[in-house]
Amino acid sequence: MDKHNGFMKALKCRECGREYPLTANHVCEFDFGPLEVAYDYDRIKKSLTRAAILSRPQNMWRYHELLPVVGEPTVGFAVGYTPLVKADRLARKLGIRELWIKNDTVNYPTLSFKDRVVSVALSRARELGFTTVACASTGNLANSVAANAAASGLKAYVFIPSDLEQGKIVNSLVYGANVIGIKGHYDEVNRLCAEIAGKFGWAFVNVNMRPYYAEGSKSMGFEIIEQLDWRIPRHTVVCMASGSLLTKIHKSYQEFAKLGLVPETNFKIHGAQATGCSPISTAQKAGLDFFKPVKPNTIAKSLAIGTPADGFYALRVMKETGGVAEDVTDDEIREGIKLLAECEGIFAETAGGVTVGVAKKLIASGKIPANDSAVLCVTGNGLKTVDAVAGCVGRPREIKPSLREFETLLAAENLSAVNA
């Protein structure tokens, strides 16, 4: 293994292919395209076998050759390898033969898929000599940067829209991070962070560290394949904020096939958005390869990015794989959250409601055929966004501590059930 670069070769422009050193850099200075990590797949093939993977601890680092750090990871050892749940009850409800939930609501330590990208970004930031890390976030990323920075002794600044859910704000503050609330949309937070990243020389995980950070999402796809007993799912439904996760799930499937770890089979990747912030799904449905920026207005705040950085590439992945995009209203999001909770005992945040709601629509319309199999990527925990569903899950019925009162209550309910 190259002691300086590990299994990485360079940062490479996704547009023109120009290569750059493996520093904290995210934009090609020739044509302004995004930079991506390029790997030495020939060497990876010799090291990353099924046997090697199976011999390693059950976390995302069991695929470390395909993750952009040189040495041993120093942040987030226990992240990943979340359950892939066979969702038979939800499958019956949605009318599909086989359904799986990739359950990142229980990812460690901050209950969302963002722990995957952050453990990569922070491990790499340390390798590059940074001591302060930062992010622009819709909430989950802020939580993860704050927690993982605390656990590894890094100083953290997290920038969030000031109107975020209280749960997500507390979940960043508690770790002692510097939390800055910006009076504006995420896109305005992002703009400010681009300026701050330039001026202060910090490792902004989703700005100058973005090429490394984004690669962490691939671990979700690797795990899906391994947990499906080494096959690529026919259909995968992924929620889209920047669109990055969708493109990296695609890349993970391609990489495992390229390395011979799994047979090359046809698969479709579908994108899910909230109607109140649907620049990518609107473009996909109109057959465009570019999107129109929007001002977000949705309860799915973790997906509320009106100017998605990877929107173009997400559209291209859907086109190439034959996938489609769909979006759901706030009511459909709440219904999706309830469906997943009532059928599978999984309480997802609003983004999970988006994914389930969109899957329901795609199955109903036949875009995901009823006799097929699908994986839904559920990316964050519902305990962070309880306000979003608090008004639609009913209230506890209150009685005095008396058996008679309880029996009366039960009898009244049975009666109303019979009459209903």
Add this chain to the structure above:
Amino acid sequence: MANRIRIPDPLREFTDNNEFVEVNAPDIGTAITNLLSRFPDIREHLVDDTGDLRRFVCVYVNKEDIRFLQNQQTPLKDGDEILIVPGLIHQSSAVAAIAVADSLSISRGSNLN
């Protein structure tokens, strides 16, 4: 008719460090052609081999993205301001995009190794 094109910071080395370049053109396509002929070194950064604008180069007329107008056929009136905005920037407003674009070169210079 006179219009001016605002050049973002990372590209000003190709326009003699001018932030604004004056052009006389009836439409966006002609305005860009004029810019490229006056400052040929900027060409490869803005357009590909077929002459199309590069994917991560956005052009705005009076802060409206030309892809939502008539692309290169978008007509120009006297005094319309043209903005060229490179990078991963599809910002919700052209003003926001410019701020990010101008920060790109600084951002690149901040690497620790």
